[in-house]
Structures are given as C-alpha cells and as structure tokens.
Amino acid sequence: xxxxxxxxxILLIGDEILSGRTRDLNAxxxxxxxxxxxxxxxxxxxxxxxxxxxxxxxxALDRHLGGDWDMVxxxxxxxxxxxxxxxxAVADAYGVGIEVNADARRMMEERWTRLGMEITPAxxxxxxxxxxxxxxxxxxxxxxxxxxxxxxxxAGVPSVFRSMVEALVPRLNxxxxxxxxxxxxxxxxxxxxxxxxxxxxxxxxxxxxxxxxREEGRFGTNLxxxxxxSARVEAALAALGTRLGL
Amino acid sequence: xxxxxxxxxILLIGDEILSGRTRDLNAxxxxxxxxxxxxxxxxxxxxxxxxxxxxxxxxALDRHLGGDWDMVxxxxxxxxxxxxxxxxAVADAYGVGIEVNADARRMMEERWTRLGMEITPAxxxxxxxxxxxxxxxxxxxxxxxxxxxxxxxxAGVPSVFRSMVEALVPRLNxxxxxxxxxxxxxxxxxxxxxxxxxxxxxxxxxxxxxxxxREEGRFGTNLxxxxxxSARVEAALAALGTRLGL
Numbered sequence: 001x002x003x004x005x006x007x008x009x010i011l012l013i014g015d016e017i018l019s020g021r022t023r024d025l026n027a028x029x030x031x032x033x034x035x036x037x038x039x040x041x042x043x044x045x046x047x048x049x050x051x052x053x054x055x056x057x058x059x060a061l062d063r064h065l066g067g068d069w070d071m072v073x074x075x076x077x078x079x080x081x082x083x084x085x086x087x088x089a090v091a092d093a094y095g096v097g098i099e100v101n102a103d104a105r106r107m108m109e110e111r112w113t114r115l116g117m118e119i120t121p122a123x124x125x126x127x128x129x130x131x132x133x134x135x136x137x138x139x140x141x142x143x144x145x146x147x148x149x150x151x152x153x154x155a156g157v158p159s160v161f162r163s164m165v166e167a168l169v170p171r172l173n174x175x176x177x178x179x180x181x182x183x184x185x186x187x188x189x190x191x192x193x194x195x196x197x198x199x200x201x202x203x204x205x206x207x208x209x210x211x212x213x214r215e216e217g218r219f220g221t222n223l224x225x226x227x228x229x230s231a232r233v234e235a236a237l238a239a240l241g242t243r244l245g246l
Numbered sequence: 247x248x249x250x251x252x253x254x255x256i257l258l259i260g261d262e263i264l265s266g267r268t269r270d271l272n273a274x275x276x277x278x279x280x281x282x283x284x285x286x287x288x289x290x291x292x293x294x295x296x297x298x299x300x301x302x303x304x305x306a307l308d309r310h311l312g313g314d315w316d317m318v319x320x321x322x323x324x325x326x327x328x329x330x331x332x333x334x335a336v337a338d339a340y341g342v343g344i345e346v347n348a349d350a351r352r353m354m355e356e357r358w359t360r361l362g363m364e365i366t367p368a369x370x371x372x373x374x375x376x377x378x379x380x381x382x383x384x385x386x387x388x389x390x391x392x393x394x395x396x397x398x399x400x401a402g403v404p405s406v407f408r409s410m411v412e413a414l415v416p417r418l419n420x421x422x423x424x425x426x427x428x429x430x431x432x433x434x435x436x437x438x439x440x441x442x443x444x445x446x447x448x449x450x451x452x453x454x455x456x457x458x459x460r461e462e463g464r465f466g467t468n469l470x471x472x473x474x475x476s477a478r479v480e481a482a483l484a485a486l487g488t489r490l491g492l
Contacts, residue, residue, distance in 0.1 A: 012290075015453060015455055016455060016457060016470070017274075017277070017290070018277060018287045018288065018289075018290065019277065019281050019287070019424075019426075019472070020274060020276075020277035020278030020279075020280070020281045020287075021426075021457075021470065022457065023274040024274075027292075028263075028266060028269040028270075030266075031263070031264060031265065031266030032266030033266070034266070035265050035266045041264045041265070041266075042264065042293075042294065042299075043264075043291065043292065043293055043299075044258075044263070044264065044290075044291065044292035045289065045290065045291050045292075046273075046289065046290035046291075047288075047289055048288065049455070053288075053289075079435055079436075079456070079458060080435055080436040080439045081435060081438075081439040081442055081443065081456045082439070082442060082443040082446050082447075082454075083446075083454070083455055083456065120436060120437075120440075121440070122436045122437075122439035122440055123436045125439070126436075141465075157458055157459070157460070159460060178265075180265075180267075189325055189326055189327060190325075190326040190366060190368040190369045190372070191366075191368075192327075193326045193327045193328070193368035193371070194366075194367070194368055196327055196328060197327065197328040200328050200329075201328075207261060208328075208329065209261055209262060209295070209329055210325070210327045210329065211262060211267075211268065212325060212403055213403070214403070214405060219387075224262070224267065226261075226265070
C-alpha cells in the first residue's frame with residue numbers, strides 16, 4: 001500500500017512474554033488504534049528485561065537515534081521492582097540523565113494520599129523519569145509513562161497500558177487512515193489465488209491480502225483490500241467480484 | 247538467568263498482524279513449547295509481507311547469516327497467493343535457488359488426489375522450496391514448511407503452524423528446561439519490591455520477576471522464580487517466604 005503516513009514500531013519489553021508465561025495483549029490493541037489514525041505500524045519487537053537489548057532495539061527502531069521509524073511505542077518494565085529497567089535503558093539510549101520528576105511525584109503522591117498509602121522508596125522509583133521527557137498520564141494507577149525522542153514509554157499491565165494510550169493518542173501526529181474492505185469466500189485460498197493476483201497487479205497502489213481459515217472441516221478465505229483512496233478500494237472490490245464470480 | 251541453552255527468535259510475517267486485523271496466536275504457543283525443552287527464546291519480531299523486511303530480519307536473527315541467535319522460527323507467508331513471499335525471501339537470504347521440490351509435490355498430490363482436488367499452478371506454488379532445505383511435515387493440509395540454515399519456516403494459519411511445530415520439535419537440539427515457581431501475593435508490587443530485590447541480589451543465577459495484576463479493584467502480584475537448578479529455585483522461594491513473611 002502506497003502511503004506517506006507516519007511510521008511506527010511497537011517494542012514489548014518483558015521476559016514473561018518470551019518464556020510463554022504471559023500472552024501479550026497490548027500490541028494488538030495498539031495496532032488497531034494506530035491503523036485507525038493513519039499511523040503505519042511497520043514492526044513489532046519483543047525483547048527481554050535486559051539493558052543492552054532495550055537500548056539496541058530503541059536504536060534500531062527510532063529515527064531520532066538513527067533507526068527505521070518515526071515513532072516507537074514501548075510496553076513494560078516501568079514498575080517499582082528491580083527488574084523494571086526500561087526507564088534507565090531509555091535514558092541511556094537518548095543520552096540523558098534520569099531523576100525523580102516533580103510532576104510525576106506529585107501525580108503519584110496525590111493518589112497515595114487519597115488511598116492512605118505510604119510513600120516508599122520502591123513507589124518513588126516509578127517517578128524516576130529521563131530528563132527532558134514529557135509525561136503520559138495514567139488514570140488507572142497514577143505512575144505515569146513518558147515520551148522522549150520518538151519513543152512513547154508505557155506500562156505493561158494491560159489496563160494501565162490502555163489508559164496511557166488513551167492519554168497519548170490525541171497528542172500524536174496522525175496520518176490518513178486506510179480504508180479496508182473484506183470479502184469472505186467459501187473456497188480454499190488456492191482457488192482464488194490467480195484471480196487475486198491479477199486484481200492485485202491491476203491495483204498496485206492497494207494492498208490485497210488473503211487469509212485462509214478452516215471452519216467445520218471446510219476451507220475458506222477472507223480477502224482483504226486496503227488502501228488510502230476509498231474509490232480505488234471499491235473499484236478493486238468490484239474487479240475482484242467480477243473476476244472470481246462472487 | 248545463567249544458561250548455556252541454545253537461543254532462538256520467532257519471526258512473524260504478515261501485514262494482518264501489523265494492521266491490527268489479526269491477533270497472533272503462534273508466538274505464544276511456540277514460546278511455551280521452547281521454554282519446556284530448554285531453548286531460550288530471546289526475541290520476537292513481526293514484519294510485513296515485504297521481501298526486504300523478511301531478508302533483513304533473517305540476517306539480524308540467524309547466526310548462520312551473521313545474526314544473533316542459534317535458530318529462527320518463522321510463521322506466515324508460505325501459502326498459494328501473490329502476497330505469500332516468504333519462501334522466495336528465505337531463498338534470497340540464504341543465497342540459494344528455489345524450485346518445485348519433488349517430495350513436497352508428492353505430499354501435496356497425495357492429499358489432493360484423495361480429496362479429488364485439481365493440481366493447479368497456485369497449489370503447486372506451495373511446493374516451491376529453497377534448494378537444500380529439509381521439509382517440515384504438515385499433517386493438517388499437506389503443503390510443508392522447511393528448514394534451512396538456522397531457520398524453520400512454517401505457516402501462519404494456527405492449526406497448520408501447530409501441526410508443523412509438532413513435526414519439528416523432535417528434530418530440534420534441546421537444552422535444559424528451566425524450573426519455575428510462582429508465588430501469588432495479595433499486595434501491590436511496590437510493597438514487595440524491596441524484599442524481592444534483596445532475594446534477587448542473593449541469587450544472581452536465577453531470574454526473579456514480578457507481575458502485578460488487578461482483580462475486583464485490588465492489586466496483587468505474582469512473583470516468579472526461574473532457574474536451571476531446582477534446589478536453587480526452592481532455596482530462593484524459601485528466602486522470599488521468610489523475607490516477605492508469606
């Protein structure tokens with residue numbers, strides 16, 4: 001699909017995903033939102049809770065560090081425990097210091113006071129933010145995420161991640177959302193492959209995908225047409241209908 | 247966690263994951279299996295159906311191509327349609343040709359004959375295999391995956407992916423599976439952070455992770471201890487119980 005839309009990557013940070021203990025929910029959630037605001041998600045990576053792995057991935061992914069994409073959304077590793085090393089790794093990657101951020105501390109103290117919770121060193125650890133970063137509000141549990149360079153650094157707990165994404169999205173520079181049409185056919189993918197190939201060749205500005213499925217022992221295929229121009233998408237849909245006799 | 251286990255990456259190939267249309271099931275499935283046979287999954291990447299992106303990821307991930315890990319398991323892009331470009335990209339990455347493989351063709355023809363299906367150019371496209379690769383059987387729908395260099399190339403459809411994984415696993419060189427113990431505490435993560443940090447420092451050969459959760463408005467934490475030596479894991483579990491008063 002041809003597009004001048006801004007590009008992005010998602011970087012998930014966490015041993016628990018790589019060990020198979022936890023199934024990630026955040027990448028799929030954010031992928032749908034980015035698609036809807038015309039930000040072109042080009043890559044997802046999952047790395048362990050390891051300083052060098054996080055720094056290396058940020059360098060590879062964020063254009064501000066010489067990497068490939070305009071923005072990187074991270075998830076995980078900003079909690080209060082010893083294995084939460086994302087904020088330090090991010091500070092290192094962007095070459096800035098890290099310190100307790102007064103605004104972050106205030107947000108968290110307001111909540112703790114309301115809940116009658118103590119201010120402990122472990123809790124204050126979550127107010128440590130790379131110098132120069134902008135905070136991302138967390139309506140769920142107060143401890144904020146932050147943005148620096150092209151990176152938007154968010155929590156791994158799904159409810160907190162979603163709350164941060166909600167706060168962040170209005171601040172992002174959006175693109176032109178793609179239009180998508182899906183046709184479900186009750187034939188195996190190999191039966192529609194040639195027709196699909198011909199239509200795809202006639203519409204090089206669009207993306208035509210085919211996704212086989214199996215239901216009750218029978219094979220079928222979802223054909224998905226995506227593009228930025230809805231008239232072109234409709235024209236490809238009509239061409240596909242004619243070619244495949246739908 | 248200290249380990250001499252073989253290392254691996256998973257490479258998911260597919261626009262539909264990046265657009266948010268499809269939620270991947272395969273990485274989590276394989277991550278659990280690799281953990282159980284002592285293969286250390288160190289990275290997951292998702293890239294689009296794009297030749298350069300696939301070749302670039304294989305070079306970055308497979309030690310045989312100068313990349314980081316001993317093995318790479320791919321999922322997606324080996325079907326019969328024009329957007330199934332994984333086999334060609336893999337052949338290119340490993341510098342070999344690609345041609346219709348006689349064994350792959352036979353496997354598929356046996357099935358098609360049994361089902362009364364025609365042999366079409368689109369179906370035969372799935373028998374195109376990089377020269378020198380070893381086939382991975384597919385009990386689900388016949389068209390095989392293949393192994394070449396450190397790469398094991400499998401289908402994206404979950405039922406087919408699982409069938410191929412089942413065929414492949416007995417051929418992999420396993421490591422020593424980690425032992426894992428989980429303790430659930432009904433306290434927020436920040437309350438256990440200091441005790442956890444102390445125990446983690448006393449057991450540098452183990453991995454201690456903490457995973458916060460929220461249930462019915464209350465915060466709790468799962469503490470996970472992983473390591474290769476079960477006596478050490480039990481010792482850390484006892485130390486954690488003492489330190490946190492569990």
